[in-house]
Amino acid sequence: MKKYFIPALGALSLLASCSSFLDKQPLDTITPNNFFQNANDAEASLTAAYDGLQQNGTYGQDLMTMGEMPSDNCTSTNGDVNALEKLIWNSTTSQVGNVYRSNYLGVNRANIVIKYVPTVAMDTARRSQIVGEAKFLRALYYFNLARAYGGVPLRLAPSESGAPSDVNTAPSTQDQVYDQVVTDLQQAIKQMANSQNNRASKNSARALLARVQLTRRNWAAALAAANSVTGASLAPTFNGLFPAKNQASSTESLFEVQFFGNADGGNLYPDEILPSPLATYSYPKFNIPTNELIAFADTSLANGDRRWINNGIVTSSTGARVGRSYVSIIIGSGANNNDQGPFVYKWRSIGNGFNSADNTYVLRYAETLLTAAEASNELSGPTATALVPLNQVRQRAGLAALTAASPQAASKETLRAEIDRQRRLELAFEGERWWDLVRYARHTLADPTATHPVTAFTVMQQMKVAPDQHLLIFPIPQSELNSNPLIKQNPGY
Structure with a gap:
């Protein structure tokens, strides 16, 4: 994938991020005005936006590590992840900087597509789809940023000059960023293709919207988004899902990051x-x-x-x-x-010199079913609306279907604990456990009657770290604080 478009990226300064992490200056020979001339240029710019997902700070390494290492799922003696393992991260922790930088790089590439592709003379239907896919990608990058760092600078136009006035932006609130994510996804659903190989589709945006609304505890909206995913089904066997490889026989994969397995496009x-x-x-x-x-x-x-x-x-x-x-x-x-x-x-x-061809799942239908079950339970308790999607996941795993008479369905609290359990067992290591624990903690903070067996605060106690809300988000990287005078450090850091 990367070999296809990197020359164009250098010319257009698409490697510049939306924050102040700018390490490329535009060249005089090629500009956005003379690059975006035809359909090939439009497709190349979209490929660049997808490539942001392969970066070390996104699904190539650090985002996956950040989503698991602080949790009760994982441990390690490797010093590179010590700060995440012990919950002692700070503004100079490598993963903190890499995740911030790489997701903003993706934001900026998506912004360039959204700004310039509408002017390209090409098939109008495909042009609209390209812009829709870019909005999905921008939503995904900003969702990653908002749940990791809270309120962050919200830029909806590309940073092209590298000048401080172009890149230094005051942060929006976390809710404002989430609002934009929802808007982008709603627009993307209207514009994207129903299905396409190796790229995001309407179902990708619907599933991500369900995850976003679940994170915000907008239960009705989360349930509606999850139920809007159409034509998807669980793979026949759980074991057959791995490694992820865009299996044509499976309609469970709603979106995954592609890796070619070569030195310029491998998964490390x-x-x-x-x-x-x-x-x-x-x-x-x-x-x-x-x-x-x-x-x-x-x-x-x-x-x-x-x-x-x-x-x-x-x-x-x-x-x-x-x-x-x-x-x-x-x-x-x-x-x-x-x-x-x-x-x-x-x-x-099999070992390939840190260049695996394994893809990485971002969205699976199993998660969408569990989202529907959780949202329904929070709205109405252990009714059939919650049990049916939960049972699909349980039965694929070889577990008996639950009924209204099952102990797990005795109350909203007992079914909540069972849904938490199934999320952990189903999605283990796929980069979601820490974020689940964080949202469980926030759920109980918002409603003390809504208890979960394990939350981020539980893990803090286990690690002998004083439970503190400031650890529910990561610090703003020090390099960003040094270069952007309009942004301040998150409380507690």
Whole structure:
């Protein structure tokens, strides 16, 4: 993917981010006015906006790590993730800066598409779709920023000159950013294609809208958005979902980030979480599954949860034994201590020099079903409207369907706990656990009667960190504070 459009990016300064992280200046030979001449130019600019999803600070590494390492799902002895592991991050923590920078880079690329593609002489239907896809991408990047950092600068036009007056913007509130995300997604749904290979579609925007509204505790809107996802279904088996690879036979994948597996378009994340010899070499890995999570999942059940049961021996391409698969995890049995014990097994690429061809799921239909169940339960308690989508996820995992007489459905509180449980077991390691724990904490803060078994505050106590609301968002990176006088640090940092 990257090799296709990088020359155009340099010429148009599309590598400049919407914040003050600007490291490219526009060239005199090519400008937006003389670049956007035809359909190929429009498609290239959109490809650049998609490429922002591959960056180290987005789905190539740090966003996934930020969404799991602080949570009860994962641990690690690797010093690169120590701050996330121990909940002691600050404004100079590498992931804090990388996630901010990479998502704003994506915002700026999407803004360029939205500004210039409408002027291109080309097929009008495809032109509208391109702009719709760019709005979806801008919404995704801004959603990542808002839930990670709270109120951030909201820029809806590209930063093209690099001048302080062009890039220094005062922050909007978190709610204002979320409002824009909702607006972008609503517009994207009208403009995007019903379906298309390797790209976002209407269902992608609907599923993201459901996630956004769930995060905001807009239960009715979350339920409506989840129910608006049409034509999707769960894959026949959970194990068959991994690794993500745009399987034509599955309508569960609503959006995933593409990786080609070459030096300019590979996914380095699998090498950071898999044991050797699946990984390129042996070292302390990121996102090691916690013993508590493994016990919570109960991998010992021979006829139990198909997402976590014994699934046989795993060998490398050379025939060397790597360990035993338990579907979501692999128990490594290598000679080196670094390759022994549990590891994430939702990315399964054979070592390729940190250039895996495994894709990364952003949105799956299983999550959308769980969103519908949660929103319905918060609105009306354990009715059939909540149980039906929840049971689809449970039954695919080999678990019995719940009925109104089930203990889990005795009350809104008991069903809430069951939905929390299924989200954790279904979506483990896919970058959502910490954000779920944060929104559970915010839910109880907003309504003390709405309790959850585990929240971000629970994890803070477990890590012997004083529970504090300031840890529910990350600090603004110091480099941004140094260069943008209009922005202030988040409280508590």
